[in-house]
Each structure stands twice: as structure tokens, then as C-alpha cells.
Amino acid sequence: MQIPFKEIEATLKDVTFPVIPPSTLAANQANIKAAIGRSLPAEVAEFYRLCDGFEHRTQHPGWVFDEGINSLAMMFDNFKPLQKLDEDYTEECGYCSDPFYEQMWNDWLLDTLDLDDKESIQKFNKIRRQKQLVTLNGDPSSITIDFYEPEYKIYYMNDSCDMFQIRISFTQFVHAFAYLGSTGSWYAMFMSQDDKINSFHRDVNWNDIEAKLVGFKREMILS
Numbered sequence: 001m002q003i004p005f006k007e008i009e010a011t012l013k014d015v016t017f018p019v020i021p022p023s024t025l026a027a028n029q030a031n032i033k034a035a036i037g038r039s040l041p042a043e044v045a046e047f048y049r050l051c052d053g054f055e056h057r058t059q060h061p062g063w064v065f066d067e068g069i070n071s072l073a074m075m076f077d078n079f080k081p082l083q084k085l086d087e088d089y090t091e092e093c094g095y096c097s098d099p100f101y102e103q104m105w106n107d108w109l110l111d112t113l114d115l116d117d118k119e120s121i122q123k124f125n126k127i128r129r130q131k132q133l134v135t136l137n138g139d140p141s142s143i144t145i146d147f148y149e150p151e152y153k154i155y156y157m158n159d160s161c162d163m164f165q166i167r168i169s170f171t172q173f174v175h176a177f178a179y180l181g182s183t184g185s186w187y188a189m190f191m192s193q194d195d196k197i198n199s200f201h202r203d204v205n206w207n208d209i210e211a212k213l214v215g216f217k218r219e220m221i222l223s
Contacts, residue, residue, distance in 0.1 A: 001046045001171055003178050005054070012179070019055035021071060023048060028072050031079040035099075036131075036147045043171050044145075044152070048072060056181045067136065067181055069174060075131045075145075077103070082129060098128055104142055105161050127161050133173075136182055143187070145170070156187060164191050 005017045025040075025048040032040055039045065053075075055068040073079070077099035095101060105127050113120040130144035133154065140159035143166070145152055154166045154173055166173065166187045173187070180186050 001043065001050060001174075003050070003054075003175065005178070008179055014058055014060055015179075015181075016057045016059065017054050017178075018057050018066075019068070021052040021054075023050065024052045024072055025049050028079070032072070032076070035076050035079050035081065038147070041147070041152050041170070043169065047170070047174055054178070056178065058181055058183075065181070067134065069134060069177060070132055074135075075133060077132070095128060100130070100132060104130065104132060104144070104157065109161050126163070127157070130155065130157060130163075134177065134182070143173075156191070166190050167192070 005020065009016055025045060029039065040048065047069075053069040053071040055066055058065040080097065080099040082098055083095060109124070109127065113124055126146070129148045130142075130146055132142050133145045134143035136142060142157050144155045144157050144163070146155065152170065154168070154170065155163045156166055157163045168176075168187075168190045176186065
């Protein structure tokens with residue numbers, strides 16, 4: 001995987017990449033396996049061999065907007081271990097040391113779930129196991145990635161912990177994000193129709209996105 005950072009900066013005059021930290025993948029292989037019980041999927045590992053995430057900055061007169069693809073440590077919440085994920089998990093407060101507790105979810109979530117109900121426990125465990133790929137600036141929502149599925153999946157998770165799958169690959173997502181950041185909530189275009197209706201991002205302004213892309217075609221990024 002190659003991301004044309006300099007080409008993007010040269011073409012999109014309002015976009016820069018002020019921080020592109022060097023890869024930490026080799027040093028964190030053991031931490032990753034301890035956290036999810038396996039290595040990263042091949043295309044995710046390929047990106048994190050290139051760099052340890054990146055910061056995407058959009059700058060206009062009077063304001064600066066920073067967001068980015070998280071580093072491995074940020075994506076895994078400093079590699080905190082996750083408690084068991086079996087369907088009988090009901091231990092009170094056993095989740096308080098879980099990754100992203102009080103960041104992506106908290107005790108409010110439990111007020112909406114009945115942990116004596118199998119379906120609710122499954123939903124709770126699915127939320128708990130998410131890793132944070134992107135923190136959306138100015139938005140309590142996140143873009144997450146689930147490594148526990150047979151094939152990884154990327155989700156938009158809103159502040160109510162409702163999850164909506166973004167149906168593109170990791171490589172496609174990272175390339176699009178490098179050009180667009182979260183402009184226009186473009187990723188909603190790759191949700192199912194029902195999810196687009198039910199998610200917070202009901203309207204996607206493709207005019208904003210096309211203006212951001214300048215001479216680049218959508219197919220060049222999401223091919």
C-alpha cells in the first residue's frame with residue numbers, strides 16, 4: 001500500500017499531513033496478538049508497516065480541523081486486555097477495565113441493555129470488542145474496526161453505540177480518508193440503505209466531496 005501524501009498536499013491546497021509517525025508494527029506484534037488473539041489482517045498490517053497512522057489537517061482562514069487514522073496504540077487503547085466474550089458474561093463491573101470504557105461507551109449503555117437477554121449480551125460484547133480506527137473531530141462518534149469477525153468489518157458507531165457497517169475495504173477506507181478526512185460524512189454512501197436512514201448521517205453532500213477531490217475521480221480512490 002502506498003498513500004500519495006505529497007501529491008494530495010500539492011493538489012488539495014487546504015490539506016496537509018503534519019504528523020506521519022514511523023511504523024511501530026514490529027514492536028507491537030506481541031501486543032496485538034495478546035489483544036485480539038491473532039495478527040492483523042494482511043492489508044491492515046501493510047498500512048501499519050508504512051506508518052503508525054497519520055494526522056489529516058484541513059486548514060482555512062480562521063479555522064483548522066485535525067483528525068486522522070489512529071496509531072496502533074490509540075486504536076487498541078494502549079493494548080488493554082478484553083475480558084472474555086462468551087454469551088454468559090454477566091459479571092458486574094468486570095468491564096470497567098476494558099478498552100475504550102468511558103471513551104466509546106460507558107455505564108449508560110448498560111441502562112439500555114438487559115444482560116439476562118442473550119441478544120443484548122451479544123450486542124454488548126460486539127460494542128466492547130471494537131477498536132477505534134478514527135476519532136471524528138467535533139463528533140462523539142467513531143469509526144471502528146472489528147477484528148473478531150471471521151473477516152474484519154469497519155463500522156460507524158454513533159454516541160448511542162448504534163453500529164452501521166461501512167462496506168468498503170480497509171485499504172479503500174484509508175485512501176479515501178487521506179483525500180477527504182470525514183468531509184460530508186462520505187462513508188455513509190457505503191452503508192446499507194436502511195443504515196443510511198437510521199444513522200446520524202442521513203444526508204451526504206457529494207458536492208462537498210467533489211469540491212474536495214478537485215480533479216480526482218471517486219473511482220481513483222475507491223477502486
